[in-house]
Amino acid sequence: MGEQNRARIAVLLGNFFFGTSVIAVKQISPVLVPAIALTAIRVGLVCILFWFMYLMKPVKTGFGKNDYWRLLICGIAGITLNQTFSIKGMSLTSPIHASLLVLTTPITISLLAAWFLKEKWNVYKVVGLCLGISGGAVLIFSRDLSAHSSEEQSLGDLFIILGAVSYSSYIILVKPLMAKFSAVHILQWVFLFGAFISVPLGWNAVSSIQWHLFSITNWFCLSYVVIGATFFAYQLMNFGIKKLGASVTGSFIYTQPFFATIASVLIFEEQINFPKIVAAIMIIAGVFLTNFKKSN
Numbered sequence: 001m002g003e004q005n006r007a008r009i010a011v012l013l014g015n016f017f018f019g020t021s022v023i024a025v026k027q028i029s030p031v032l033v034p035a036i037a038l039t040a041i042r043v044g045l046v047c048i049l050f051w052f053m054y055l056m057k058p059v060k061t062g063f064g065k066n067d068y069w070r071l072l073i074c075g076i077a078g079i080t081l082n083q084t085f086s087i088k089g090m091s092l093t094s095p096i097h098a099s100l101l102v103l104t105t106p107i108t109i110s111l112l113a114a115w116f117l118k119e120k121w122n123v124y125k126v127v128g129l130c131l132g133i134s135g136g137a138v139l140i141f142s143r144d145l146s147a148h149s150s151e152e153q154s155l156g157d158l159f160i161i162l163g164a165v166s167y168s169s170y171i172i173l174v175k176p177l178m179a180k181f182s183a184v185h186i187l188q189w190v191f192l193f194g195a196f197i198s199v200p201l202g203w204n205a206v207s208s209i210q211w212h213l214f215s216i217t218n219w220f221c222l223s224y225v226v227i228g229a230t231f232f233a234y235q236l237m238n239f240g241i242k243k244l245g246a247s248v249t250g251s252f253i254y255t256q257p258f259f260a261t262i263a264s265v266l267i268f269e270e271q272i273n274f275p276k277i278v279a280a281i282m283i284i285a286g287v288f289l290t291n292f293k294k295s296n
Contacts, residue, residue, distance in 0.1 A: 007240045020259050023260065134282055178238065247290075
């Protein structure tokens with residue numbers, strides 16, 4: 001299997017973790033764990049895991065002064081802001097709204113990549129983007145929309161959008177570093193800088209958590225958010241950025257609503273219907289076209 005295909009599988013798996021993490025977050029936040037506390041736990045523990053990896057196998061990174069400044073900005077945008085906004089948004093709005101609004105990410109990534117990284121658009125990418133967005137919309141709107149609207153949900157929607165913009169900025173900012181350094185070393189420093197901000201902000205909230213109220217399911221959800229949807233997912237996505245580019249990696253976000261719906265079927269026994277099947281086909285076709293390169 002070639003590196004391109006391995007990268008596509010890695011990005012697909014990373015988006016699986018991201019997509020299904022919405023359900024895990026809703027299980028524990030905000031009732032058991034305040035959103036800002038979950039962010040602090042998530043960022044802090046993953047930072048420790050990355051640096052434990054470094055201690056097990058120390059390697060000289062070769063970062064220069066300007067690289068550390070970029071890593072700092074990446075840590076603020078991709079870790080502190082993205083995690084804070086996203087988790088807060090998930091805790092306030094419905095999974096349907098969260099899945100829909102996160103689809104603003106590939107649009108933002110493509111626009112930023114075209115502007116800053118000079119990545120070219122072609123007809124396949126444009127059609128793929130449109131098809132993927134349309135499929136995601138069909139998939140999401142085919143679900144139950146009976147949840148009542150409220151000011152909290154509107155605020156949650158805003159936080160989801162801000163999280164998507166923050167993550168888009170991170171993908172663009174980290175791309176030049178990916179061309180020169182190991183993805184793992186980049187994540188070690190990105191999470192370290194993010195932890196310096198996120199952990200102090202959420203420390204008081206963490207200390208107020210009543211851990212004795214946690215069930216086995218709650219502990220699994222917390223572990224899934226930290227290990228699966230953060231520690232593994234960020235490594236998988238960074239590998240994709242390095243091998244596929246920012247725009248192509250971002251286009252796979254269309255699969256997140258698909259994975260979220262499958263998880264809902266298995267966990268909440270939601271029914272699979274014709275609109276969901278059509279949406280899945282559209283999303284897969286959109287990802288294919290966005291990745292398609294015409295042979296010379």
